[in-house]
Amino acid sequence: MVSVVQGCPLGCAYCIRHTYGLWDAARPVALMSDAQAVRQLVAHRYFRPHHTPLQIFNRATDPFLPRVREHLFAVLEDLDGRGLTNHVLVITRAVVHRADCERLNRLAGLKVTVLFTYSGIEDPRIEPYPSAVAARSMRLATEYGGGEEGARRYRTVFYWRPLVPGLNDTPEMLARAADLSRHADAAVFTGLFYRDEIAEYYRAHGLPEPYQGTARRKIVPETLEQRVLAAFAQRPPGSPPLFRKTSCAVSYAHGLPDYNGHYGIRELCDICPAVQLGRCTRAHRVPTDTQLRQAAASLPEANGLRILDVTDRAAIVDGLPDEQPRYYLQHRFGFQIHDAGHPHLHRRHGRARIGWMSEPDEQETRA
Structure with a gap:
């Protein structure tokens, strides 16, 4: 992730910047030059040319803000000029002009996806x-x-988030979103990151709290998901498919298997189109313990890695200090790598417990 421009004036109360201590930074500021940012990125031990998926200016600003747009294109054009073909995700809710589309389409190698x-x-x-x-x-x-x-090279995704019960889930709102999704190459839905810092902001400003508790993961209640799927089922045949995972939507839009290997978590795939299931089936490879250890050997922070189990679904590991080495391994193999300390439970992979019926066994499914 390239996040060397920080600051955003859009003011979304639920913004993840609360958790970084950057909420008050409303004016975008570059922390280094664009060229320096690219040099540091491609030299980083986690970066693999043509392989590592990238996000550009998605963490602490909006890449299409007027003060950020030129930084975005400087980074994209530098990466593309190096002959790289990595996935690049650009997430925005700002104004995109036709001139931006023309400039995006001149990128010859990068697999760019704009998520709206x-x-x-x-x-x-x-x-x-x-x-x-x-x-x-x-x-x-x-x-x-x-x-x-010629043909449009970049792809578009309808990024429907955050879905919050009682705030944007009336039947009319769901139907409107389902209709809008037809104007993209794919669609994905997700819920709200409701962390302690965000809850504190809501309380301090008298905003209606969406949930009684906070959570480490995004909150997507089970009944809300069911209503979303029902609304999308009413779309005309041939509408762009809906996905639960961002990487699934991005990969589908480019005609490729999911680079995060979610195919192992088969309950996620029941809404995927057959053509995408075929791609992911053919790409699915279960790494061995030896392969995982060899890949982790180049990462000093992965010295404590312990591989607890490897199944057709995922590799279960512990001993990693944070998420970054886990992501590296996951992208390296296109296979799910799960931290035993934060298990992914059946049917709510990557989602908080809030809004779901308690499982009889709150352990990660190994079958």
Whole structure:
């Protein structure tokens, strides 16, 4: 992830910047030059040319803000000029112009996906910047014909988030989102990161709290997911598919198997189109203990790695200090790597317990 521009004026109350101590940074500021950022990225031990998926300016700003846009294209064009073909995810809710589409389409090697964040939240205290902007930008970007470069090279995803019960889940809102999703190459839905810092902000500003507790993972209640799937089932045949995982939507849009290897978690795949299931089936390879250890050997922070189990679903590990070496291994093999300290439970992979019926055995499914 390249996050060397920090600061955003859009003011979404649920922004993850609360957890980084950057909420008050409303003016985007570059921490280093774009060229220096790219040099540090490609020299990093976690970076693998043509393989590591990248996110550009998605953590602490919006890449299409007027003060950020040129930084975005400087980084993209530098990476593309190096002949790289990595996935690059660009997440925005801001204005995208036709000139931006033309510039994106001139990138010859990078597999660029623009994910348009849309929530449909109408309470300006929580989301003062209207979702309609992202909806218009998405339609423009998807309808762009490619110009002199021919076919459109970049892909678009309807990024429906955060879904919050009682805030943006009326039948009318769900139907509107389902209709909007038809103007993208794929769609993905997800819930709210409701961390302690965000809850404190809500309470301090008298905002209605969406949940009674906070959670490490995104909250997507079971009944909300069921209603989302039902709404999308009403779309006309041939509509872009809906996915539960961002990497699944991105990979599908480029005609490739999921680079995160979610195929091992088969209950995630029951809404995937057959063509994508075929791609992921053919790509699915279960790494051996030896292969995992050899790949981790180049990472000093992975010296304490312990491999507890490897199944067709995932490798269960512990002893890693944080998420980064786990992500490295996951992307290295295109296979799920799970931390035993934060188990992924059946049917709510990567989701918080809030809003789900208790499992009889709160352990990771190994079958």
